[in-house]
Amino acid sequence: MTIARCASGWRHALEGADDPRVERYRQLLAVINGWPAPPSLALVFAWLSAALRTVPAGYSKT
Known part of the structure; x- marks a missing residue:
């Protein structure tokens, strides 16, 4: 598997994680329990998503 393909898979998996509703859900779950x-992970997911977008499409080093 190439790095570009792996990065694409991670980007796809993290699409929902960057949703503010997910973070709010986690906060409410903590209150209820x-x-x-x-801690807020919004900046972490924003940074990771940006980093994964910078992997060139033709990059094939394994």
């Missing part, structure tokens, strides 16, 4: 509020 009496857990501490989870």
Whole structure:
């Protein structure tokens, strides 16, 4: 599997993770269960998505 193909798969898998509704769901779940509020992962997912978009399409080093 090439790096570009792997990056494409990760981008596809992370599309829903960057949704603000997912983060809100995690916050509400913590409140309901009496857990501490989870840290925001919005910046992490934004950075990771941007990093995965920079992998050139023809890059094939394994």
